[in-house]
Amino acid sequence: MQVLGTVLILLISGCAGVVETPPSVASSPEMQLNLAELESRLRDTTAIGAITKLVLGNEASDLMNRFRAQHLDGRTAGVASLRQPYNMFILKLLALTQDRDPNLARSLSDLREVIWGALTDPKTFHALIGH
Amino acid sequence: MSAPARAAALIFPLATFCAGPLTAADDVSLEKDLRSVIILLGLPCDQVVIAEPVADNDHIATCKDGNRYHVFVSADGRVVADSQ
Numbered sequence: 001m002q003v004l005g006t007v008l009i010l011l012i013s014g015c016a017g018v019v020e021t022p023p024s025v026a027s028s029p030e031m032q033l034n035l036a037e038l039e040s041r042l043r044d045t046t047a048i049g050a051i052t053k054l055v056l057g058n059e060a061s062d063l064m065n066r067f068r069a070q071h072l073d074g075r076t077a078g079v080a081s082l083r084q085p086y087n088m089f090i091l092k093l094l095a096l097t098q099d100r101d102p103n104l105a106r107s108l109s110d111l112r113e114v115i116w117g118a119l120t121d122p123k124t125f126h127a128l129i130g131h
Numbered sequence: 132m133s134a135p136a137r138a139a140a141l142i143f144p145l146a147t148f149c150a151g152p153l154t155a156a157d158d159v160s161l162e163k164d165l166r167s168v169i170i171l172l173g174l175p176c177d178q179v180v181i182a183e184p185v186a187d188n189d190h191i192a193t194c195k196d197g198n199r200y201h202v203f204v205s206a207d208g209r210v211v212a213d214s215q
Contacts, residue, residue, distance in 0.1 A: 049164025051188065051202065055171045055210045092171060100159070 038107050042093075047100035056092065063089055071122050079120045086116060165192040165202055172212045174200065191215070 048056070063085060070078040090112050098105035118124045159167075162179040169176040169192065176194035183191040189203040192212075199215040 046159065049159035049161075049167060051164050051204075051210060052159075052167040052171065054188075054204060054208075055168050058209050059171075096167060 038104075038111060041101075041104050041107070045097060045101050045104055047097045047104065052096065059089060059092075067119050067125060071125050074122075082119075083116070086119070161190070162192075165190060166194075168202055168210055169194070169200055169212050172210070174198070174212055174214065176200070
């Protein structure tokens with residue numbers, strides 16, 4: 001039931017369209033700390049098998065390439081069209097972690113909008129990839 | 132790194148898994164790992180009952196429902212599941 005609830009919440013929020021992240025939230029020291037910690041926990045979690053991590057790595061690369069292409073194209077609407085694949089990617093991470101690493105799943109869920117906000121902001125994205 | 136940049140960088144750590152050697156995940160058996168892979172690749176498998184190693188990062192997975200897959204990492208680092 002908890003799994004179903006998580007899936008439904010993600011689907012419903014995904015259908016609501018692009019949600020802007022308030023800059024004050026994204027830049028708060030507390031949030032920075034949480035993001036750094038989350039990055040480390042994603043690398044180290046034993047909730048996701050090694051080969052599965054490879055598949056997710058492939059998917060992450062593909063998704064980043066799609067963001068890169070849309071940002072180069074310069075159309076905001078194009079980036080917004082990646083909301084569904086982004087949600088699906090996060091959903092997969094949640095599905096894989098929620099039972100074996102529920103704290104990580106909760107953190108991922110909490111930071112989902114912050115990550116989306118960074119990926120959709122051209123300035124942040126280009127600074128990140130060095131273009 | 133700013134918070135938004137760090138946030139975007141979160142998606143990269145998963146990509147970096149491709150770069151290093153695979154390490155065993157204590158909590159996930161090989162069978163469960165292979166099932167997750169097969170499902171993530173959009174293929175049917177209710178449960179992996181036999182996982183036969185062929186080589187490093189190369190397995191034959193037999194599912195309870197009779198499906199059988201060759202799961203391996205291709206030369207370009209992508210995980211492939213070929214139906215047998």
